[in-house]
Amino acid sequence: MKLQEELPVDHHLATVYRAGAALCGCILLTFGGLGFANALSSFDTSGDRIAGMTSNTALSVISVVVGLALLAGAAVGGNVASNLNMLVGGLFLLSGFYHLFVLDRPANFLDFGMTNVVFSFAMGLLVMTFGMYGRVSSKLSHDNPYWRERHAEGAAREPGVRHPGRSR
Known part of the structure; x- marks a missing residue:
């Protein structure tokens, strides 16, 4: 199956893919922006909290980059947004599993706490659901x-x- 050719650009599913990418991208940009506004230090694991989650500058940079990528996918729309949503959702889920195993260990360089892990799983499922909407059933x-x-x-x-x- 050729994923890039099977969905017409003007199909109603493209709106769902765009809206999902834009919504999740804005959430990530907001989180990253709040991290920058608090002037956190890079790779600091002291537990500074932003919106109930621990954060540092590295996590803020990653959040902004991924948020901008999702917004770019929303601007392009169609299968690009759908595929990007599925990819980013899968990466969020992998990140959640990784950080679940490294909580309270030196490998937790992004300063994830349990709320971050839950957020990573929730955001991953949300973004992935937007990407798979109308594709699998x-x-x-x-x-x-x-x-x-x-x-x-x-x-x-x-x-x-x-x-x-x-x-x-």
């Missing part, structure tokens, strides 16, 4: 471009449903 509607791509012969028999690879 056992009951996709027959006008869904992902259903049509996976069931090309069934889509050809559906009246009034055009195949995504044909006649754009």
